[in-house]
Amino acid sequence: MHQTLTIARREITSLFFSPIAYVVLGLFALGVTWIFFLGFVPGQQATMRSVFGLVARFMIFILPAVSMRLLADETRSGTLEVLMTSPINDAQVVVGKWLGAMGFLLVLISPLIVLIGVMEIYADPDYGPIITGFVGLLLIGGLYLAMGTLASAATQNQIIAFFITLFLIGMFTIVTMILGSMNLANANVREAIFYLNVETHYAQFNRGLIDTADVVFFLSGIVLFLFLAVKLLESRRWR
Amino acid sequence: MQTRFDDLPIDIMIETKQLTKHYGPVVAVNGLDLSIPDGQIVGFLGPNGAGKTTTLRMLTGYIPPTSGQACVAGFDVLKQSEQARRQIGYLPENNPVYPEMRVDEYLEHRGKLLCMSRTARKQRKDIVTDRCGLSKIRRRVIGQLSKGNRQRVGLAAALLHEPQVLILDEPTAGLDPNQISEVRRLIGELREKHTVLVSSHILPEIEKMADRVVIIAGGHIAADDTPTNLRKRLSEHGRLIVDVRANGEALQKAMLATVGVKHVEIHTQGEWSQATITPDKQTDSPGMHDPREALGQMLLKNNWAVREMRYDTPSLEQFFIEITAKQDQAA
Numbered sequence: 001m002h003q004t005l006t007i008a009r010r011e012i013t014s015l016f017f018s019p020i021a022y023v024v025l026g027l028f029a030l031g032v033t034w035i036f037f038l039g040f041v042p043g044q045q046a047t048m049r050s051v052f053g054l055v056a057r058f059m060i061f062i063l064p065a066v067s068m069r070l071l072a073d074e075t076r077s078g079t080l081e082v083l084m085t086s087p088i089n090d091a092q093v094v095v096g097k098w099l100g101a102m103g104f105l106l107v108l109i110s111p112l113i114v115l116i117g118v119m120e121i122y123a124d125p126d127y128g129p130i131i132t133g134f135v136g137l138l139l140i141g142g143l144y145l146a147m148g149t150l151a152s153a154a155t156q157n158q159i160i161a162f163f164i165t166l167f168l169i170g171m172f173t174i175v176t177m178i179l180g181s182m183n184l185a186n187a188n189v190r191e192a193i194f195y196l197n198v199e200t201h202y203a204q205f206n207r208g209l210i211d212t213a214d215v216v217f218f219l220s221g222i223v224l225f226l227f228l229a230v231k232l233l234e235s236r237r238w239r
Numbered sequence: 240m241q242t243r244f245d246d247l248p249i250d251i252m253i254e255t256k257q258l259t260k261h262y263g264p265v266v267a268v269n270g271l272d273l274s275i276p277d278g279q280i281v282g283f284l285g286p287n288g289a290g291k292t293t294t295l296r297m298l299t300g301y302i303p304p305t306s307g308q309a310c311v312a313g314f315d316v317l318k319q320s321e322q323a324r325r326q327i328g329y330l331p332e333n334n335p336v337y338p339e340m341r342v343d344e345y346l347e348h349r350g351k352l353l354c355m356s357r358t359a360r361k362q363r364k365d366i367v368t369d370r371c372g373l374s375k376i377r378r379r380v381i382g383q384l385s386k387g388n389r390q391r392v393g394l395a396a397a398l399l400h401e402p403q404v405l406i407l408d409e410p411t412a413g414l415d416p417n418q419i420s421e422v423r424r425l426i427g428e429l430r431e432k433h434t435v436l437v438s439s440h441i442l443p444e445i446e447k448m449a450d451r452v453v454i455i456a457g458g459h460i461a462a463d464d465t466p467t468n469l470r471k472r473l474s475e476h477g478r479l480i481v482d483v484r485a486n487g488e489a490l491q492k493a494m495l496a497t498v499g500v501k502h503v504e505i506h507t508q509g510e511w512s513q514a515t516i517t518p519d520k521q522t523d524s525p526g527m528h529d530p531r532e533a534l535g536q537m538l539l540k541n542n543w544a545v546r547e548m549r550y551d552t553p554s555l556e557q558f559f560i561e562i563t564a565k566q567d568q569a570a
Binding site: 002003006007010013014017077078079081082083084085086087088089236 | 296322324348349352396
């Protein structure tokens with residue numbers, strides 16, 4: 001555990017050493033604020049629902065850029081060899097990397113707290129859905145980052161890792177949505193496909209509902225992709 | 240100590256048995272048997288692509304062998320990988336480091352990865368930075384350091400947890416002669432406290448610091464001896480070169496008649512002839528391996544002028560090229 005956190009800490013500091021991190025953070029904060037104030041007019045409901053929904057959409061494009069370097073960069077620069085020959089196991093490396101990226105995600109969505117503060121000044125927001133929405137954002141982001149960790153373990157090219165992640169996220173958002181809304185003959189298949197859609201699960205959180213089924217969906221997804229990343233990293237040993 | 244590899248005596252630090260690695264159809268390391276006792280500094284030599292890095296990577300547990308076994312400090316590198324890795328300080332080829340970190344931060348990071356306690360980290364960081372001459376640049380960012388200094392950082396990190404076994408892959412690659420001699424001095428200081436396996440493709444570099452030189456080529460061990468013995472073996476290959484003002488044929492005839500001469504090769508250039516003589520090692524005559532005296536008398540008798548007579552001992556380098564080329568032909 002200790003070593004996992006060591007890796008996570010290094011990851012988050014190194015993320016802040018790349019100029020791209022600041023560009024991403026800046027643009028995200030700007031975009032979110034702009035959208036917030038578009039809907040910030042008298043008479044509107046004091047909720048963050050539409051903002052959170054858009055943030056979840058933004059993450060589809062932003063998080064692959066955060067996760068793409070996690071393992072790909074270490075493989076390319078050879079520092080992976082140092083990590084793998086230290087007395088730590090592959091799972092610690094993968095989880096540490098993912099946790100580091102999660103730390104960045106926390107920083108990324110922190111401007112939302114300021115916006116909620118602004119809302120508090122002018123209105124009386126309902127904190128229930130806001131808190132569940134936040135939890136949902138962390139879960140959806142965690143899932144995307146887990147997909148990104150897997151993609152980053154697959155290649156030493158960051159650009160390829162970015163597109164693999166985008167593809168994976170696309171499968172669980174756009175593709176399942178299109179397939180799910182098509183008139184498929186078998187209702188069970190349709191339902192199964194629809195179940196895989198990430199955004200429907202997230203919508204519950206945004207509505208203020210924490211359903212165990214949704215939490216299980218996200219957590220099992222995160223575990224699955226991190227597990228696959230560990231296996232992929234291990235495969236280096238018998239390739 | 241926990242369960243140990245077979246019944247190895249404790250003083251064998253690195254042991255491989257028929258260690259083999261295939262990359263698809265390519266055989267990188269082929270049935271390597273190596274045994275290194277505690278405290279020895281072993282130079283691991285071979286041309287590029289001979290299987291040095293592959294062997295070292297198998298020893299450090301980075302890649303598994305296709306077949307065969309390896310153990311470090313008594314632990315099987317495959318079955319007791321974590322324990323084995325704990326005993327190893329490893330400097331990989333090209334010394335990968337995180338360029339954005341400061342020297343001190345990097346060592347701290349490596350110490351934490353090794354599960355060292357806070358006090359141990361502080362203490363050992365002071366010792367290794369001092370030893371590797373990094374004390375003055377502890378706060379500098381690694382990416383801005385010179386290659387030599389970066390190499391010292393890698394070495395300091397490898398030494399951080401006082402490992403029993405140090406594995407250094409080409410630690411002198413890309414350094415200037417001053418830095419090379421510095422790294423050599425550093426490694427020399429590790430004698431007795433650590434077992435060191437250091438690879439290189441440059442022989443004279445290794446020769447000076449190693450107790451023993453293992454030369455591999457084509458995935459096999461081509462030679463395994465002390466540097467002194469290697470030199471001795473070389474001198475047996477020594478040839479005598481004499482530059483004489485004389486007719487080539489007459490000279491060859493006269494030389495072959497001299498005691499202790501086995502073979503003569505003549506190159507004539509103008510009125511000077513250069514003879515390359517292979518001494519006869521079988522002869523029991525007083526001249527033995529050194530026919531120089533007899534040759535001198537012969538030349539004097541014939542009244543031939545001599546402008547040069549020298550022993551040409553092939554350098555270790557030539558020897559290295561010779562045996563590695565032989566291995567390549569066999570492969």
